[in-house]
Amino acid sequence: MKRELDVQVVSALQDGRKIEAIKLLREQRGIGLKEAKEVIEEYCEQHGLNSSSRVPEGGGGLVLIGVLVVLGYLIYRYVFGSAV
Numbered sequence: 055m056k057r058e059l060d061v062q063v064v065s066a067l068q069d070g071r072k073i074e075a076i077k078l079l080r081e082q083r084g085i086g087l088k089e090a091k092e093v094i095e096e097y098c099e100q101h102g103l104n105s106s107s108r109v110p111e112g113g114g115g116l117v118l119i120g121v122l123v124v125l126g127y128l129i130y131r132y133v134f135g136s137a138v
Contacts, residue, residue: 059097067094067103 059067059075060082066075072094079090097103 059093063094064097067098072098 059079063075063078063082066072066078076087076090076094079085079093080087083090085093
């Protein structure tokens with residue numbers, strides 16, 4: 055790697071925002087997408103960071119279950135009418 059990454063880029067990587075880190079690096083260094091991606095992946099490998107974008111932790115599963123329950127209810131009402 056030619057030089058260390060800016061603190062904003064490192065912060066984005068530590069927060070799991072790989073795409074944002076690549077955009078910042080491209081803006082800062084004036085480099086192409088491929089080169090920026092390679093620099094980011096190399097940095098992640100050297101520093102033990104997961105180089106893929108993370109899915110935010112939290113209640114994503116609960117949201118999905120809630121949506122499915124509501125969808126099921128609406129389908130039930132449509133199929134059997136409002137006589138329930």
